[in-house]
Amino acid sequence: MPEGMTPEFQMDAGPSLWQTCVEELARELPEQQFNTWIKPLSAVVSEDQQSITLYVANRFKLDWVRAQYASRLAALLENLQGHPVKIELAITPREGGARPLKASTPSSMESPAEALVVVDEPAANTFRSRLNSALNFDNLVEGTANRMARAAAMHVSGSPGQLYNPLFIYGGVGLGKTHLMHAIGNKLLADRPEAKVLYIHAEQFVSDVVKAYQRKTFDEFKHHYHSLDLLLIDDVQFFANKDRTQEEFFNAFEALLAKKSHIVMTSDTYPKGLADIHERLVSRFDSGLTVAMEPPELEMRVAILINKAISEGSEMPE
Incomplete structure (x- = not known):
């Protein structure tokens, strides 16, 4: 306790x-x-x-x-x-x-x-995005380690479905990949409140595929995922060795790109470093822009700490 x-x-x-x-x-x-x-x-x-x-x-x-x-x-x-x-x-x-x-x-x-x-019930007639509104570009500290990824994310949030589609962001744990994805979704919704944006972890997609099989609701599953304007999916390395999930994600990927929707993915490694993922899916992952998130330099780490202290209402001298 x-x-x-x-x-x-x-x-x-x-x-x-x-x-x-x-x-x-x-x-x-x-x-x-x-x-x-x-x-x-x-x-x-x-x-x-x-x-x-x-x-x-x-x-x-x-x-x-x-x-x-x-x-x-x-x-x-x-x-x-x-x-x-x-x-x-x-x-x-x-x-x-x-x-x-x-x-x-x-x-x-x-x-x-x-x-x-954490899990809120959506309001009536609204699409549940699963976004954390506290994660945005304003409170994402910029530095050498994330400058390229942040610039690409800003472009995607302002002009989805155009350049950098898909956007594939990779790097180690705790470097801000998820924060960046939520920032993209929140910026797009701020500009286009009617947009259908969904943030999920790859394991949630796996779970949804399993439920669609069990309940025989693949038409609903496809409508849900294929109708999105922006799909943000975290940790796609979890698709490894899940053949049917990979097939369904490939279908969703093709459907979204065909309607000029945008896809943003994160992983712990670059596309060709993914193990046990179908080659055609890896090829799709690598077909847009792939950017790395590096460990932050000292100055960036200090800036992150100071920003966090300010948000908590505490004073932290440099």
């Missing part, structure tokens, strides 16, 4: 749903990633297992878990439970008796005891 948490926040004895989820993530994530971001999470699962609240230590970790792992957690929990599970992220209460409040928007300034809803 997180320090200072009152009895009403305690986990049920043996929250098997979350424990099973953690064990699955331990198998699929690199050990360092798992130990840093997933293992420290504390979970409160509702009695009916329809919702789960995950507690993190601070706002930075909350934003990071939300951006990097929310889609995967949602897909995994849905697969385990057989129906969608509502996920919320909250800052661990530092003093007993204060229930975290739900934030209205991810970008609102919050006290440490406030929570951020």
